[in-house]
Amino acid sequence: MQSSNVTRREPPLTEMLSRRSVIGTFGAVMAIVNFSPFAISSSRSEQNQGAMNVSQYAMDKETVSEAISGGGLLVVAQWETKEGQADKVADILQRFLPDAQRDLGVKLFLIGRGRENPAQFLFYELFRDEAAFDAHQESVYFNTYIAREALPLLAKRERMQYTLL
Structure with a gap:
């Protein structure tokens, strides 16, 4: 047997954690929302005034597969x-989230707070297209x-921005 001198480059820990966080969050959202038969509501004005948790949000939005x-x-x-x-x-x-969700x-807008480190926040946002993202960033609620x-x-x-596969 020959020994190999080829070394494999391991990504920095921060890169791995970022990728794992994204993948883990996506999987959790898919599992929570996709297994529930939630349909889109008849009117966006029926939403709660406060920020919604995943279950409440999903009840008023499309299922993930539809989104x-x-x-x-x-x-x-x-x-x-x-x-x-x-x-x-x-x-x-908490004040920002209802406007972002409306x-x-x-298509989907969730914010999570770290369980082990409450100073960390994770945003998971799905926009219709680049123009919708730009409009979101230019909105009064975003700027405020x-x-x-x-x-x-x-x-x-x-x-980080991704294109859905």
């Missing part, structure tokens, strides 16, 4: 707050809650 049909732009963002700012950011996101170009209030409280912000 992903026709493609779209998937945006996954990870935030970490500055020391002592996690609860303040969570409050801002946005006409949004995210750009003005939340971003200054962050130590780290990463966003």
